[in-house]
Amino acid sequence: MLQSILALLAERHEFFLNLLWQHLEISFVAIAIAIVFGGLAGILISEYQRAAKPTLAVINFLYTIPSISMLGFLIPFSGIGNATAIIALTIYALLPMVRSTHTGISNVEPALLEAAVGMGSTRLQVLRRIKLPLAMPVIMSGIRSMATMTIALAGIASFIGAGGLGIAIYRGITTNNAALTMTGSLLIAVLALVVDVLLGLAERCVGRHPRKAGANSSNPKPCWCRYALPVILALVLLGAGGSYFWRTPKPVTLHLATKPMTEQFILGEMLRVLIIQETGLPVQVTPGVGGGTANIEIGMEKGVFDLYPEYTGTGWNAVLKNKGLYTESLFNQMQAEYKEKLGLEWVGMYGFNNTFGMVVQKDIAQRYNLKTYSDLAKVAPQLTFGAEYDFFERKDGYQALCDAYNLKFKGTVDLDIGLKYQALNEKKIDVMNIFTTDGQLAAADAVVLVDDKNFYPSYKCGTVVRREILQQQPKLAAALHKLDDKITDSAMAEMNYQVETNKKEPKAVAHDFLRQAGLLKGEVQP
Amino acid sequence: MTTAIAYEHVQMAYGQKVIIPDFNLEIAKGEFVTVIGSSGCGKTTILKMVNGLVLPTAGRVLVEGQDIKQLDLINLRRNIGYAIQGSVLFPHMTVEENIAYVPTLLNGADHERTLRAVSKWMQIVGLDEEIRQRYPDELSGGQQQRVGIARALAASPDILLMDEPFGAVDALTRGQLQEELRRIYQQTGITVLFVTHDIHEALKLGTRVLVMDQGQVLQYGTPDEIVHRPAAAFVRQLVGKDDR
Numbered sequence: 001m002l003q004s005i006l007a008l009l010a011e012r013h014e015f016f017l018n019l020l021w022q023h024l025e026i027s028f029v030a031i032a033i034a035i036v037f038g039g040l041a042g043i044l045i046s047e048y049q050r051a052a053k054p055t056l057a058v059i060n061f062l063y064t065i066p067s068i069s070m071l072g073f074l075i076p077f078s079g080i081g082n083a084t085a086i087i088a089l090t091i092y093a094l095l096p097m098v099r100s101t102h103t104g105i106s107n108v109e110p111a112l113l114e115a116a117v118g119m120g121s122t123r124l125q126v127l128r129r130i131k132l133p134l135a136m137p138v139i140m141s142g143i144r145s146m147a148t149m150t151i152a153l154a155g156i157a158s159f160i161g162a163g164g165l166g167i168a169i170y171r172g173i174t175t176n177n178a179a180l181t182m183t184g185s186l187l188i189a190v191l192a193l194v195v196d197v198l199l200g201l202a203e204r205c206v207g208r209h210p211r212k213a214g215a216n217s218s219n220p221k222p223c224w225c226r227y228a229l230p231v232i233l234a235l236v237l238l239g240a241g242g243s244y245f246w247r248t249p250k251p252v253t254l255h256l257a258t259k260p261m262t263e264q265f266i267l268g269e270m271l272r273v274l275i276i277q278e279t280g281l282p283v284q285v286t287p288g289v290g291g292g293t294a295n296i297e298i299g300m301e302k303g304v305f306d307l308y309p310e311y312t313g314t315g316w317n318a319v320l321k322n323k324g325l326y327t328e329s330l331f332n333q334m335q336a337e338y339k340e341k342l343g344l345e346w347v348g349m350y351g352f353n354n355t356f357g358m359v360v361q362k363d364i365a366q367r368y369n370l371k372t373y374s375d376l377a378k379v380a381p382q383l384t385f386g387a388e389y390d391f392f393e394r395k396d397g398y399q400a401l402c403d404a405y406n407l408k409f410k411g412t413v414d415l416d417i418g419l420k421y422q423a424l425n426e427k428k429i430d431v432m433n434i435f436t437t438d439g440q441l442a443a444a445d446a447v448v449l450v451d452d453k454n455f456y457p458s459y460k461c462g463t464v465v466r467r468e469i470l471q472q473q474p475k476l477a478a479a480l481h482k483l484d485d486k487i488t489d490s491a492m493a494e495m496n497y498q499v500e501t502n503k504k505e506p507k508a509v510a511h512d513f514l515r516q517a518g519l520l521k522g523e524v525q526p
Numbered sequence: 527m528t529t530a531i532a533y534e535h536v537q538m539a540y541g542q543k544v545i546i547p548d549f550n551l552e553i554a555k556g557e558f559v560t561v562i563g564s565s566g567c568g569k570t571t572i573l574k575m576v577n578g579l580v581l582p583t584a585g586r587v588l589v590e591g592q593d594i595k596q597l598d599l600i601n602l603r604r605n606i607g608y609a610i611q612g613s614v615l616f617p618h619m620t621v622e623e624n625i626a627y628v629p630t631l632l633n634g635a636d637h638e639r640t641l642r643a644v645s646k647w648m649q650i651v652g653l654d655e656e657i658r659q660r661y662p663d664e665l666s667g668g669q670q671q672r673v674g675i676a677r678a679l680a681a682s683p684d685i686l687l688m689d690e691p692f693g694a695v696d697a698l699t700r701g702q703l704q705e706e707l708r709r710i711y712q713q714t715g716i717t718v719l720f721v722t723h724d725i726h727e728a729l730k731l732g733t734r735v736l737v738m739d740q741g742q743v744l745q746y747g748t749p750d751e752i753v754h755r756p757a758a759a760f761v762r763q764l765v766g767k768d769d770r
Contacts, residue, residue, distance in 0.1 A: 120603030
């Protein structure tokens, strides 16, 4: 395992460095904001003790919200991406900061404060010269644990489309690549440790005084120590703030999102390469946005994302929220609704149809002689059904399927798309939904059942683009049409298989395909 | 002789509980007044009324003829030396920074002048220059008290308030500190209000002794008067115990 991690790091160091930098950026912005506002709040509630209890209660409450749901709550307000991640991280970082500041200041000996007041200090002088310096060791240890926690927590930021090392973890899970997941986690741990050590050094400096009694008394602290904390804080603020604002204004960059599944990683890379090659526009890919369609759609409407690969059936039912079965004869009507209601447009269909299917473990299928969905209905009460999270939520998903075939399963299990086949092979579930292009389908010990009542609609895959961008970038549409009808069902399944089972990089598989299809001119742009 | 501190019908109550019913006293400039009484008699409260740490519920406290309610308390406090139980030095500041505390508040910009004042007061209270950069927990108990006195005097106040400053040191050191304090008092001619619960200390240091009980003045007089002409049974008992 260690070897494969090292190999991965050597091979893709640029990718990991980039993620590391993004991770630092997100967590440091959150840490900096929390230090400033948490510190101020801590000082204020120490000066006005009556406000302390309610304030701490509110912050405590926020702290208990699970991070996943916190991100979920925030998406409607701040959308997909770094902003939401930073807001969530800041909220979690506030509590340790406020509490340590408040504790540190409240624990300053009252007699010292009386002496300071009695000698004619103003309130601000007491705070600045007595309370804060004496509280500093407690505040520093608070900052230290808060910083490590924030860096670790930033790992989930990629769930909502923010950058950072979480991308490596999340992508590793979705493409069944354990080394990638491990490397991402390891780098987060290393980053947290390094920051902890650095802050530990700063903490020693702000300790009351590092010298032991009786030591040489001519110079109390090395002078750099006096300035260490302010300097470190200033650097963090400057670095984080500066890079954040400095990096935002960029030339027109296309923001490409993909759903968290192998196929979309491959398609995303194909689109990226083709767009750069045909239009020369820079493309920023946000791979594997957590929650898939629902969250990418919000990003598209807010203009955070400009394009992403989507499936027609999903567009009809989940995005446009139309009732009824989608067939390709409805495409023109759907295109019109997309343009009118969403300001989006379908540009280019790749050819393959990734529709749903259902499989049963082979021995169960043989035991009960199961061939169709209708056969399954009779034995469903003895079987457990597994699917990815959004299958249970979407209108064309689980409930509709059960209603159509009168299925009543013994139980259901929420699974990540990347872990489904593993769960089936380990017999944790008996039945599960699949996609017709699943790479692991070939290797699975399972029987695909026949959709005898034609429950499932058509799910042809194509690119959805914001119309605004199409108008601004006239070359874009032509670039996207390059993929028209180039990928068959079996070609897609084969590419998925290459990534998921043969452990090839999605990028490499995408490049191979483009090369074989004759779409690549010269070298691939990084 | 002018009046340094005057209490006029001062009353102090916490809710229903009256600590000081009606307190009247005039302290002349240049007196060294020691205040003695059993604990809870209000002696510390009387002391803290001078620099406005405690404000009376009724009556007036006058410092140099001015009602302190009319004065800017921050300014008033900077011109009154204040040393409390156990001296309470700031643990995160060196000896120099501790002594320079009030001068820095007063004239933050003139660092040179502050450092000269620190040297002067360290010499007066008998502190060696070499401990200048030490922190309080690197000092002996006696040294800490001296720093405490130097800090209280560093801005050359006209009035010095001391609340059992020598309560926490051993008898030998206390004796030395008392001698130093008396010498400083004689050198500067400052008005001192000194709270203690030790009758020896009160009689030894004070030019006037104030005996208090239940928030009232039992006797205010020279040590000689207190010893030879006690005005109340409590005073007699206080000094009498001493004779046995």
